Amino acid sequence: METTSTLEKTLRLIALTLVVIFFMFPIFWIFLMSFQTNETILAIPPSIIFTPTLSNYAALITGKLTTAAGTLDIAFMRNLGNSIFLSVTSVALALVLGVPAAYAFARHKFKGSEDIAFTLLSFRFAPPLLVLLPLTQYFQWLGLSDTYFGLIWVYQLICLPLILWIVRGYFEDISADVEYAYRIAGHSWFATFRKIALPLAGPGIAAAGLLAFIFAWNNFVFALVLASADKQPVTVGALAFVTSSGIQYGQIASAIVLSVTPTLALALYAQRYLVEGLSLGAVKG
Amino acid sequence: MSETALFIKGVDKFYGPIDHGVHAVKQLNMDVKKGEIIALLGSSGCGKTSTLRMIAGFEAVSRGTISMKGREVQTFAPVKRNVAMAFEGYSLYPPLTVRENIAFALKASRLSQSVVDEKVANIAKLLEIEDIMGRYPSSISGGQQQRASLGRALIRDADLHLLDEPMGQLEPQLRALLRGRIKHFIKERGLTAILVTHDQTEANALADRIAVMEGGVLQQFDTPQMIKERPANLFTGTFVGEPPMNVFSAGISGTSDTVSFGLNEGVKLDYKASDFSHAVRAELMKRSKVVLGIRPYAVRRSEGGVGAKVAVNQWLGDQTHIAADFAGGTMVLVEHDRTNLTIGETVAIRLDPSSLHVFDGDNGRAISHGQELA
Structure with a gap:
């Protein structure tokens, strides 16, 4: 040694x-x-x-x-609540949509599957500011601007590609034969997805979820433009501390401490789980 | 005869578009009887694993039908086929112990806990894995994982057991021991099994019939003895048998009393016409070029034979392998005693017509397998 x-x-x-x-x-x-x-x-x-x-x-x-x-x-507590609500629901929705999609992309190569996956990833390429103006107009026509629903929808641009691509990699790392072994033992593909693929990709899904949560939590521009005061998250709400009589550094600092705490706590909690999950999932070939 | 467990008819497998993709399995026809053990034998990429996976339902059948118990199953999901499979890559469930992995296979069968425990204990004993039953797959060796995976397949009461390279990772002694035990286990329970292997010893020891595959084509499907004694073509002849069959291309000439083979470097082998049956002689005379094959243990040293120069003389502890330069190629002889031949010495060898295999010079198809069998 x-x-x-x-x-x-x-x-x-x-x-x-x-x-x-x-x-x-x-x-x-x-x-x-x-x-x-x-x-x-x-x-x-x-x-x-x-x-x-x-x-x-x-x-x-x-x-x-x-x-x-x-x-x-100031509506800081409300902003904090909005942040939590928007991030949690966005990530939850992205997981519900993205994990099965990631599994499909990992396991079933069909015509155009790579193109669709790449298109989804490309949502992350464009600077948000570029799509913001047209998006605002569409949302106004659709009546979606300044609604939680609309914001969660837009947040999917952030969360869904992340989850899709990270989780897909984890699914691809699971030997297809492990799933076949379960299927041949008399289980449907859906049971195999739930009982084998999901638990084995668990750490990856947790990591992707955490990352998506942080990205959603830190989002600023979408919320700035598409939400009014009562629906704004802390990132936008923090602007209120720039007042006509100066910048309130003390309050900004405490606001930061409060708004960092949930993500920090989540990361610390997930870290323990990630290490455990990764060592469990180590498959010797 | 007994009932057919599996019937494969006209099966093609293409990876990629049909007729344009990679043609992995070509027009495969095969029948497996209930209680039979079949070995799919061939080198890597010969289509044997593709065939196994089509039977299991993991690969779509491009063309043709696969029937089990009289039903066409090629479109069925794996769950509907009632087959068990041991995977080459083991594919154990990482979060479960070896015991749980094996017992897991019985979950769908809804047996009582005591029956499951007993079955698992029996399998563990059979495969010599009793000491690792509480361990996780990531903490045991490849050979142990392979046995656990094999146990998971054998424990099931399926219509068909598919074993993909089931013993590839085991050390030789264990492999020899388990071969006997597994065969006994399968036969005792009347199970039907198809194993994929590239190890001919394994195929010979376990299988009732061997399907030799090459290039996606089934070359021969017969008992181990018939494959050894009557190889259907040059491929099977040279693929099966250790050390491999000696082969030499030869021209043919003959009179009403003689048959002569002209080999390279002017070597001539003369036989009496009566050494070959009438039918074989007729076939031979239609051709100008053939390939002669003779198994190393059938080559005799004898006075008056054809000269060959010794190049290698190896005593392997129980037999001698001698390689000699002969007719521009190498002739390998196997003898059961030590010999004191020195390198460079010339020996006289005789190729007995009764052990001579003759193959068509163009398509490799067998024409004769020696007199007593011809």
């Missing part, structure tokens, strides 16, 4: 520490900012010694933003 010298270990530790600091510091700083007032945040030089305050969180949760110019109503 390979032996590592103390020097090598030390260097490795330093490198890892640098990487962790690089990636974790902004989150850490924002976490600190969320407990500070605008004054301490903007103080020069910045200090990590301050009297923590929960006023930012209180303002977000009560929906009353107190600025120098007076009190503003």
Whole structure:
């Protein structure tokens, strides 16, 4: 086995520490900012010694933003709710539509199957801004603009190709013979799909779902243009912190902490499941 | 005769469009009787696995019919055919233990738990996998996975058992042991089995009849003995048998009393006309070119024979393989004792007409298999 010298270990530790600091510091700083007032945040030089305050969180949760110019109503909690609702339903719908489609594309090569799969992927190629204007017009004609239904539909442009292509790869990695072995033992193809293909591709489906959730959660432009205030997610809602009397850094920071938490929690939870699932699915040939 | 378990009629398999794609199986006709063990023997890409998968229902039949129990099944889903299969790639369910994998095959049969346990225990004992029944497929060796996969197929009470290279990954001793046990298991229960193999020892040991395939074409379908003694064509003759049959192309001449074969480098083999039957002689005289074949163990060293120069002399512990330069090619002889022939020495060999196979020089079809069988 390979032996590592103390020097090598030390260097490795330093490198890892640098990487962790690089990636974790902004989150850490924002976490600190969320407990500070605008004054301490903007103080020069910045200090990590301050009297923590929960006023930012209180303002977000009560929906009353107190600025120098007076009190503003903000709908942050509603935005957070919208984000959760839109992301969860979009991913759920994309899974319901995308997983069977991915299975079909993985297992059945039919005329034009590659073309259809590629077309679906190509939704990810165009910059969203490019399709936004025509989309807005269509949605207005169809009465879909400013509806949850319309937003979830548009979110499929983000979620569906991701799920389709990632999950398809996982299905292709499962030996078709494992499914044949189950079918020949007296089961229909649908039972095989549910009992063999789905569980074996489980980690892949979870990973794709998680990724799609993050993409949907972070979406900005579609929601900005197609939704009005009461249906906007946090990404758009955060604009409200740019007020006439300045930018509310403290509230922005606490809003970020709150809006990162669900995705972070989901990722941490899924990570455990992913590792477990991947080691279980390791098939020795 | 007993009832037909499987009847394959005029089956073609194309990968890609019919008549334009890759023609993997060509006009296959075959019948398998209930209780028979059939081996599909051939090299890689000969169409044997395609045939097996068409029987199982995993590959569509491009043309022709497959019947089981008198019903045409070629359009049926695998679930409707009641066949069991052991896959070459094992295809065990990764999340299940070996025991669960094997017992799983019985799930659809709705047997009581005690019956299932007993059957699984029997199979585990038969295949020498009792010690790994609680392990997961990813933690056992290829040979163990293969036996688990075989167990999963054999445990089922199916109309037909399809075994794709069932013992390819096993070490030789185990393979020899299991060959006997599996044959006994299949015969005892009156099961019908088709195994795909490229190992002729396995085919000879297990099968009642062997179907030799090459290039998608069924070359011969007969008992192991008949395939060995009366190969239908040059391919079967040279493919089956270890070491392979010696073959030499030859011209023919003859009088009313003699038959002579002219080989390369001026080697001439003279036989009496009475060494061949009348019918064979008539066939021979129609041709100017044939291919002569003789099995290595049938080549005799004898005074007055034709000279051949020894190139290799190998004692394998129980037999000697001698390769000698003969008529521009190599003649391999198998003898049961050690010999002290030295490399370069000339030996006199005799090709007994009773062990001489003669094939058509153009299409390779067999003309004669030696006098006593002709």
